[in-house]
Amino acid sequence: MRRWKTISVILVTGFFVGCGTYFNQPIKQQSARTGELTTASKTLKDLPKPQKKVVVGVYSFKDQTGQYKEIQNGSSFSTAVTQGGTSILIKALEDSGWFTPIERENLSNLLNERNIIRSTRQEYAGSNGPAVPPLLFAGVLLEGGVVSYDTNILTGGFGARYFGAGGSTQYKQDRITVYLRAISTSNGEILKTVYVSKTILSQAIDASLFRYVNFQRLLEVETGYTKNEPLQLVVKEAIEKAVEAIIIEGLEEKIWSPENPEEAQTLIEKYNQEKQEEQAVELYNRKKIDFNYTNAFEIQLGLNRFLGDYGARDFDYIGKLGYHRRFIPHFGASLRGYALDFEIPNSKNTLHLGVDLDAEVYLLPYDKFSPFFHAGAGMLFQSEKNNWFTNQEEFFKLQYGAGLQYNLNSKLNVFLKGTYHLAFSDEIDALNYGKRDDYFIDLGIGLTYMFGGNKEKNTNKDEE
Structure with a gap:
């Protein structure tokens, strides 16, 4: 059955x-018709x-x-x-x-x-x-x-x-x-x-x-x-x-x-x-945008998941602010600062801040949709929320990730991206267990505002 x-x-x-x-099979002859x-x-x-x-x-x-x-x-x-x-x-x-x-x-x-x-x-x-x-x-x-x-x-x-x-x-x-x-x-x-x-x-x-x-x-x-x-x-x-x-x-x-x-x-x-x-549309119906900026600010909200020595692996928030610098349309660098909470035991009164420096590669910078990749190094800081300066810990880490951005116009784009953070320490969750260091991932959505003229176009204006 x-x-x-x-x-x-x-x-x-x-x-x-x-x-x-x-429903439209030619099962019978059709009369002549006008063009x-x-x-x-x-x-x-x-x-x-x-x-x-x-x-x-x-x-x-x-x-x-x-x-x-x-x-x-x-x-x-x-x-x-x-x-x-x-x-x-x-x-x-x-x-x-x-x-x-x-x-x-x-x-x-x-x-x-x-x-x-x-x-x-x-x-x-x-x-x-x-x-x-x-x-x-x-x-x-x-x-x-x-x-x-x-x-x-x-x-x-x-x-x-x-x-x-x-x-x-x-x-x-x-x-x-x-x-x-x-x-x-x-x-x-x-x-x-x-x-x-x-x-x-x-x-x-x-x-x-x-x-x-x-x-x-x-x-x-x-x-x-x-x-x-x-x-x-x-x-x-x-x-x-x-x-x-x-x-x-x-x-x-x-x-x-x-x-x-x-x-x-x-x-x-x-x-x-x-x-x-x-x-603005190329041969394969790919719509292009005018690339005329060298600087950009971003704001991003998302979720993170800490993967350490504890079994609990729930999601918590993360918020980022960043600055981008484009050297050429396909390549640039970014500096980001962010705040986040880890959903791990004994971390309710702990504040985590981080800063990342990344190199970025944009595959299709002139297209409406453009996938991109980023990788770099950063620092993660954690301390008690009420006593930040006296009991602070720093952890060096590496990060890499990928995302997809959609250009709304020549000044604004929205993006979705994920990042993998690998810390060179097993002490972030205050539990040193096993051979693997602590790490976490984050997934966020954000908005980028672009400004500043393209170097080539500015040079042309100076010549004129």
Whole structure:
């Protein structure tokens, strides 16, 4: 009975893991539909109106990577990136409302058709027939293309299996980059160049059960699904974002003229703020902060546990105040003073104070989350609370530990850390027993306030 309960739980869990697939299975044919919109499509259509549309020509906007689709065995002659970049760009230009695109990709077909119209009119209407209207000429050419398609820039997953039951998840992230530039046809000047990158996410989740439920009775169950972001929509969103960028940056540099300058100024400010936020995020979506300080103060509260010769090992309080000095972003030093109580017999009237000098290493100083390590030496002082100066004892010790800090902004961070203190004495608890010296550990949470300018930036200011 217990075995069947376990199997039922596994089956129900597997069903809910893949329920998204079960409720959306392509079990019937689907009718044709209009093209899907991306997050950039709505933004592009909501741009403020221009004072006058700009006539632009697009001769070619194609894949310049030359990459082919990856397959497990053999080679593929299908390209990894869509070859219809020109059509996607022209559609984005139309949707923006800022440009009047003219046909240039298949210009020879257009000219041949105009020659046919002209010859037909001359043949049937003679010289009195209407002339073919002149072609529009572009004041601006748009050039560029898909310049990179990087595969497997980030891969990973997780899985577990126990007695034939388990599951796993995998993901893969690719990256595509688009460049777009505007060129003046009057003098060939490159007016503006922008580039946009977009990631491509692929995910796979599966769960399975392979188990003998009875003699010669084998149960095998599998479920799962794979989800791949459509590459065409990725290229579409990147191109639409590039068109939006070239419009806004052109507004900022007075290349185009808006109908409502105030609305355009608001859009420019919002765009610049977005660019600053994006520049603070690296390739792997790691958000960075400005490191511009050399000094910091900290306050910390936590618990400690004394591990000596007595059997009682309960937790008691500890409070710390500290000063940090950063020599380089990854390395610094700290000086801390603290007060604590040990939960050991005959220590109710005993006060413990300590001071530590540590070297600190920060693995990711520019990230929001940064693990760090510290190690150093210190002194522990203990005496009676009412008679501190007459009956004081000092103990030399070493300490080391690790922690994790979260930067709230460029001035404040919160941290959680643990420290191991090893004293070179067995007399802290007034009981000398065994070969091992007394030691204690502490775990605390704290707040750090950072101040003082970075040396490099201060030097630059002095030079200016």
